Amino acid sequence: MSLQDKVTIVTGGLSGIGRAIATRLAGDGARIVLFDAAGESRDDGMPGDRLAAQLGTAAFVRGDVGEPGDVDRMFDTATSTFGSVDILVNNAGVTAFKSLAELTVEDFDRVLRTNVRGAFLCAQRAVARMRRQPQRGVIVNVASNFAFVGATDAVAYCTSKGAVVSMTQALAAEVGPDGIRVNALCPGATATEFNRIHRARPEIAAEWERMTPLRVDGDRYLATPAEIADAAAFLANDTSRFMTGAALVVDGGWNAK
Numbered sequence: 001m002s003l004q005d006k007v008t009i010v011t012g013g014l015s016g017i018g019r020a021i022a023t024r025l026a027g028d029g030a031r032i033v034l035f036d037a038a039g040e041s042r043d044d045g046m047p048g049d050r051l052a053a054q055l056g057t058a059a060f061v062r063g064d065v066g067e068p069g070d071v072d073r074m075f076d077t078a079t080s081t082f083g084s085v086d087i088l089v090n091n092a093g094v095t096a097f098k099s100l101a102e103l104t105v106e107d108f109d110r111v112l113r114t115n116v117r118g119a120f121l122c123a124q125r126a127v128a129r130m131r132r133q134p135q136r137g138v139i140v141n142v143a144s145n146f147a148f149v150g151a152t153d154a155v156a157y158c159t160s161k162g163a164v165v166s167m168t169q170a171l172a173a174e175v176g177p178d179g180i181r182v183n184a185l186c187p188g189a190t191a192t193e194f195n196r197i198h199r200a201r202p203e204i205a206a207e208w209e210r211m212t213p214l215r216v217d218g219d220r221y222l223a224t225p226a227e228i229a230d231a232a233a234f235l236a237n238d239t240s241r242f243m244t245g246a247a248l249v250v251d252g253g254w255n256a257k
């Protein structure tokens with residue numbers, strides 16, 4: 001699957017799923033802009049500039065997806081460095097693993113700000129550029145299987161991911177006539193820093209194991225970031241060229257139960 005020279009923005013691209021997507025798409029020939037609020041990867045502390053150098057034709061921009069000025073600066077860097085924006089992967093996301101009683105309004109706003117407002121800001125700016133290009137573009141919004149099922153300690157998160165799927169449908173309806181495709185990618189439980197402390201709790205690990213029917217490589221029930229990146233590559237690529245407004249669930253069957 002060739003993405004040769006496709007200019008691809010990956011938000012939250014320094015760690016976990018975003019890093020795996022950036023690595024996979026770079027391997028398929030894409031030019032990558034890593035955009036991240038942190039200066040280093042949560043996985044291994046690798047600085048953004050070093051990760052960009054490792055990917056080959058890539059740049060790192062530090063900034064917050066929820067901040068319009070940061071998002072504008074990142075898009076300006078993408079166009080001035082590489083000349084276009086062909087693919088946007090709205091991946092940056094946060095959660096608050098808190099019960100309803102513990103969840104503060106600040107927690108709720110923080111989760112919605114990154115996961116929903118951030119995806120909106122990046123999509124709006126991406127579409128504005130894609131509409132001006134002869135080769136139209138692709139947007140992949142990383143949502144979650146928790147857009148479709150509930151879970152404990154996840155009211156803000158589930159709300160935000162449901163919104164991302166609805167936003168995906170609304171965007172697809174509006175920009176389809178421009179030839180721009182917008183799909184949601186909905187991973188299930190994936191082994192990243194995002195949930196490491198949470199899933200270290202025996203009762204959470206037991207619940208996730210019980211909820212995931214599929215077993216891979218023996219008894220593994222968590223996805224690897226690379227497995228999620230494979231699905232992102234499918235959505236970013238022309239192999240999915242008649243797909244838009246869809247939600248691709250990659251969750252080992254959690255939603256099937």
Ligand SMILES: NC(=O)c1ccc[n+]([C@@H]2O[C@H](COP(=O)([O-])OP(=O)(O)OC[C@H]3O[C@@H](n4cnc5c(N)ncnc54)[C@H](O)[C@@H]3O)[C@@H](O)[C@H]2O)c1
Pocket residue numbers: 011012013014015016017018035036037038041042063064065066091092093094114118142143144145186187188189190191192193194195
């Ligand atoms: N890990 C899972 O089990 C899982 C499951 C379903 C969906 N997801 C979704 O996948 C996406 C990536 O998750 P992950 O597990 O790789 O998380 P992660 O915490 O490992 O990495 C997230 C990255 O996003 C960056 N980030 C956070 N807030 C940001 C902001 N405001 N602006 C820019 N960058 C920001 C972080 O610095 C980090 O580098 C998220 O949207 C998450 O909701 C994760």
